[in-house]
Amino acid sequence: IAQVHPTGNDSYLPLNLKLSLVESGNVLQEIQSRSRDCYIQLNRFKVLPGNNFSIRLVLGEFSITEDFVI
8 A cells, every 4th residue: 555644744735646556657546635635545556576666646747756666
């Protein structure tokens, strides 16, 4: 499970923050924060050994992607 929580003294995530599960350039899952969301999370997923996937966060024009290999 991949989750995003607010940082610092913030109680809620920024509005319209997107959390995505990406494999080979294809978005497999995506969720977007709403007002007053304390956290967001992707549905449980499985990755077979030897495969890779990415978790991407997008807020407005800013994006960060972290790649993982199992």
